[in-house]
Amino acid sequence: VWNRDINYPSLYWPAVRGDRFLSVSRFDYQELLHNSSFCLVPRGRRLGSFRFLEALQAACIPVLLSNGWELPFSEIIDWSKAAVIGDERLLLQVPSITRSVDHDKILALRQQTQFLWDAYFSSVAKIVLTTLEIIQDRINSHISRNKLMWNSLPGGLYILPQFSTDAAVFPFYYSSLGKSPSQEFTAVIQAVTPLQSQLQPIVKLVIAVAKSKFCAQIIVLWNCDKPLPPKSKWPSTTVPITVIEGERKTMSSRFFPHEVILTDAVLSLDEDSVLSTNEVDFAFIVWHSFPDRIVGYPARSHYWDGSKSRWGYTSKWTNEYSMVLTGAAFYHRYYHYLYTHYLPTSLLTMVDQMANCEDILMNFLVSAVTKLPPIKVTQKKQYKETMMQQGSKTSRWADPDHFSQRQTCMNSFSGWFGFMPLLHSQMRLDPVLFKDQVSILRKKYRDIERL
DSSP: OOOTTSOOSSOOOOEEETTEEEOGGGSOHHHHHHHOSEEEEEOOSSSOOTHHHHHHHTTOEEEEEOTTOOOTTTTTOOGGGTOEEOOGGGGGGHHHHHHTSOHHHHHHHHHHHHHHIIIIISSHHHHHHHHHHHHHHHHTGGGOOOHHHHHSTTOGGGOOTTTOSOGGGSTTSHHHHTOOOOSOEEEEEEEOSOOOOTTSHHHHHHHHHHTOTTEEEEEEEEOOSSOOOOGGGSOOOSSOEEEEEOSSOOGGGGGOOOTTOOSSEEEEEETTOOOOHHHHHHHHHHHHHOTTSOEESOEEEEEEETTTTEEEEEOOOOSOBSEEOTTEEEEETHHHHHHHHTSOHHHHHHHHHHTOOHHHHHHHHHHHHHSSOOEEEOOOTTOOOHHHHHTOTTOGGGOTTHHHHHHHHHHHHHHHHTSOOOOOBOOEEOOTTTTOSSOGGGOSSHHHHHO
């Protein structure tokens, strides 16, 4: 790419597209950048050049011609995965070097330029934060991020080394490390109403979840104002039940990273969720293939309201969704730690004061980290928020302000993130032979179709 830092009398540094060199004088500069596979980045008045960042932003592979240039953040970034580093003394070899790069390698290099730009260079705030995090890793070298964490999605800024320095315990690196998450999950049930009868939904829920062959333990977060019920009130199960009484009894406390949660997978449940053992097992199997995503049942969506110039929230049943509510969903336990220690106190306080939107905030967080939508699995048609159906006065679903609060949350959250991280999806995963006209005996998850 032509370098304006140098006064070239009648010479243009071209961008390379395929086997052709294109003169910048004949094309719009930004269009040329975005349409080129390689961009020459010679030295300017100094070793470096702002053309380097322009190339990254445009997903154009930088071809560096500046011997001795220490590239930005080279302490943690492997630039060989995103740039071609040439020798400015051998300028005439550049065309043959770029032609020798195969198409798959070009795609990988361009994808890496986009990742690095978005993760570390797309704003002054990210540049400053990356600098501070590198300094922190130097100081606390015993709890620092390795190069895999810095050079692959979601990037070092979303990896909190205080959680672990072992990449294998995060949900993002299983495939690159040849590993997979554990075959068990921990169910975490949010309890906000007194336990007075064995016929209450929470009791039926505990029994159904405990029957899952993948369930390791059940944790009940007692956020009810009434005292803890005696152990005899809880059903007898083959898996341990641990009741944790919340100190503050806030909505955000359901995502606190309790040390007793040892499994990779967490099944987050509202006390009034109605799920069968088959539904639990199938959702866990799906999550096991997508451990970095939220996988579950009740789905919601967002939309842009042009008349009000703001984001809207909808619970209408359509073929498209962008959120899976955490009242019945699987996700990786790392998101508990990230929710508690990464998000600002202002957002957590907002959620706790309204006693609302904690599920939306978790969806915002996971989508911002993964750049992917959640995954919805087969859902029984008669699903409704049980507390709304029952007309309970204590239910937040019965609160007329509940929906308007969620609209407000959508815009406050997108304001802090600086963009709308939620992504729409039309994918729903069903069991094999689901609804097929074959004998029910041939189907593994038979109960799902009977619901």
